[in-house]
Amino acid sequence: MSPTQTVTPQGAEILCIGTELLLGEITNTNAQYLAAELAKLGIPHYYQTVVGDNEARIHHALEVACNRSSLLLITGGLGPTPDDLTHAALASFFGVEMVEHPQLWEEILRKYGQRGLVPSPSNRKQAFLPQGATILPNPLGSACGLIWQPRPNLHILTFPGVPQEMQRMWQETAVPYLRSLGWGKEVFYSRVLRYWGIPESTLAERVAPWLAGENPTVAPYAGQGEVRLRITGRAPTREAAEALIAPVVEQILQVSGEDYFGSDEATLASVVGELLLQRRQTLAVAESCTGGLLGQLVTGIPGSSRYFLGGIVAYDNRIKEQLLRVDPETLRQHGAVSEPVAAQMALGTKQVFGADWALSITGIAGPEGGTPTKPVGLVYLGLADPEGKVEVHEYRFGSLRGREGVRWWSAQTALDCLRRRLLRYPLSEGSTPERPDP
């Protein structure tokens, strides 16, 4: 959609009410849930607002929202305590009375009774809704929501802030209601392509021809280390949306090169696992500064026991000598963080575990331990291949990322080294030559 200078009320707005959100005490996962649900239904959604439990500011937020949006999804402020104002603020904003719904009070009595409890007098207000609103039932808790059309081009739905209750009410009542209004005729469907080792700007230029598309849309995002391309299609059914984006995905993959590592839920660790499985090969690792993170990433993949034999965390130099068979003289001469030690660690690990491939990491994670010639962030990655050849890569991740950052980049980069090497390594006989599913 191209920018216009006038904003007409259209699309959905999410309004979350709760002082705890303004104090940063909780994360606003309700907004994310409803946003993703709106996208699935193809309902355009342009604004989200958060406001505290304060009538004047709720009124202000309603004034802004009702002038720019035609569907208002409100969460929070439906409880029994004095700071729960949502329904009363809606009534006063639209100038109507609050009306009691006896069946709501009976429902509250019944729910409390089931748990052997008696509601307090303050619960009584949960049986009142603005005049003209209908009940949006809450099968789980005592806070019911409402469905209301206070003006011709404006629909309002309210939900409690408790995520489980909100989600259940959304699925059971709100979605069918919105479909009955004619919304949700179009479906949005997305694929995510993941890249490593390419800056966002370079990738964006490489896929520039597709960035201007309107349906499907193609959008790049920079994450930590990886860059993602999201391809989103809009169509009457999920199948049609899938068919719409398939050729674009195919074309983009053709210009993606080796920086592309996988799609959707893929991680570097899962892709390395697939490549090893295809080649029926095994992996072992030796870690110093990462302290187990590399092994943890590899074994985070269900079924990794089919290709991962194990690892050694050699934090102490004696362990590097005894378990990884690193030459004490090399350690003395070059230090533990050095190219020859990384090479010997990889070869030693390959031998000790009897693995096809071995990765080694030795480096200075900081914040202490850096020197002018070996600063914090200096890392050597060793990779021993099935033929017993070893390659070592030097990286300087710097000190700005912090200890956790250096460790994380080291482990991920090690996986990426192995991934690129495996891509060029022939498939063993009898294995199925399949490309990782994009």
Next chain:
Amino acid sequence: MSPTQTVTPQGAEILCIGTELLLGEITNTNAQYLAAELAKLGIPHYYQTVVGDNEARIHHALEVACNRSSLLLITGGLGPTPDDLTHAALASFFGVEMVEHPQLWEEILRKYGQRGLVPSPSNRKQAFLPQGATILPNPLGSACGLIWQPRPNLHILTFPGVPQEMQRMWQETAVPYLRSLGWGKEVFYSRVLRYWGIPESTLAERVAPWLAGENPTVAPYAGQGEVRLRITGRAPTREAAEALIAPVVEQILQVSGEDYFGSDEATLASVVGELLLQRRQTLAVAESCTGGLLGQLVTGIPGSSRYFLGGIVAYDNRIKEQLLRVDPETLRQHGAVSEPVAAQMALGTKQVFGADWALSITGIAGPEGGTPTKPVGLVYLGLADPEGKVEVHEYRFGSLRGREGVRWWSAQTALDCLRRRLLRYPLSEGSTPERPDP
């Protein structure tokens, strides 16, 4: 503050820009971070808005925000791609030109150069800011922010959407700037007491007398595994706020018992590290289902090389036999996930590494591999002590937490076992008998 019917521009508003937020692709953790930071500084904060990468709607959001708020914190939309519009939209909204800052371009060239990369032409736009705005430096990435006072009673600060970069810029530049403006005169200061192995409701009952306090406030929160008590004082200076909460912290610690493990930034791993240092003892670990996570947690603590010797990830049973000296007959008879194997793994590790203490973990993380007698989530933790005695604990974490959950609980529980054991282990001669700083 009591409700009023007119809204005058005052307080802070957080404006997050990014279509990915409207599509529900990411959780808005930036809003929570900034909200909590504003609360710490005592800066009133009444609204949050989310809007997509669309100039007209960014203008609309700015119009609303500038009329009700006097401090605008904007995140997102500072990247090099065409959909990154934040600074350009600010310039057009306030009717000024974009001006190039040559030092920003040099900075981008330098940052890319360090990684052996060359910026693309599209990065050039990141060197432009609206006329009159000054640079809010980004020490980590290429997207700098701005500090701008486009009108007398309006301050605007922008940050990239990447949380690490935003947080660093907030702490280093934004907070001192806001203090220089006179904000943050009342300081909120909090201490967090951390507990493991006690339900939130039990802890809340134990500290009930303090929960009703108004200054300081005491609030319990249930996190993953741990339960936290946050004690917050409000005063003109940090020192005064500290003095206000100190006696309450002291009183609560007196009723806390061994479930309390540390304060503020403490983790189970950091506390175990302190206890080992006090006793001048060393640790080694053997991991099966956790795949390196335990070692990673231990080595996540700076200076852990003073007490951590290393670990073995024995994913394959042969490795358990060869490296950890587990008896093949025991493995055959009881299986890898069993009490005797956990015991032998711990003892073998202690021997191989020559460590004072050794922890071992063997279990079924799932989702596959469970049986009726050994279900997913069954985990044995072994602990060998300096005298060579070994204890094994059985846990059933269930399958509901998922693979990552079982692994995480296993590693943390192992650390907690060792922590409780170390608390009861005498300090060695000559070491300083100090209690972990609360």
